[in-house]
Amino acid sequence: MPIEDDADAAAYAALKAHAAAAAAAAEAVQNFEPIPLPGNVSFFPSQPQPSEGGPVRDFKSAIDLIKEASEAIRFSEERATELEQQLHQVSSRSAEQVKALELQVAALERRLIKSEERARAAEVRANDAETWLSRLHDTIITSFRRPLHPGESDSH
Numbered sequence: 001m002p003i004e005d006d007a008d009a010a011a012y013a014a015l016k017a018h019a020a021a022a023a024a025a026a027e028a029v030q031n032f033e034p035i036p037l038p039g040n041v042s043f044f045p046s047q048p049q050p051s052e053g054g055p056v057r058d059f060k061s062a063i064d065l066i067k068e069a070s071e072a073i074r075f076s077e078e079r080a081t082e083l084e085q086q087l088h089q090v091s092s093r094s095a096e097q098v099k100a101l102e103l104q105v106a107a108l109e110r111r112l113i114k115s116e117e118r119a120r121a122a123e124v125r126a127n128d129a130e131t132w133l134s135r136l137h138d139t140i141i142t143s144f145r146r147p148l149h150p151g152e153s154d155s156h
Contacts, residue, residue: 012087015080022073 012080012083015076015083019073019077019080022069022076025069025073
């Protein structure tokens, strides 16, 4: 599906930005170093009772949220890849169309130049023909005119 308008382009840019942010978050998670704690600490400590006054931590929910976020990031990356492929296809087709149009323009320019040359040649021939017709007319008039006698008028 080609990018057809500014809304698609904006969505594509937003997806690329989201994918970059997700990649940065994933890198931060990979580079996480736990802080050593004194005493006997287990990976999943027992949940404090609400009566103890401490915050209630729900690690399962946090893990589920991380899984959902990673799935959303993966979907965004896949969509970004699809959009990049479509963009590449559209740009390739556009480049081909531009080349074809440039060839057409060049051919039409050559035809125009030839037509202009033929028009100039035809104009020269028309001017020559007009000059000869004018000479022929003058010759016919002067050759077939009968001489005027005194007192005759030339009103026929």
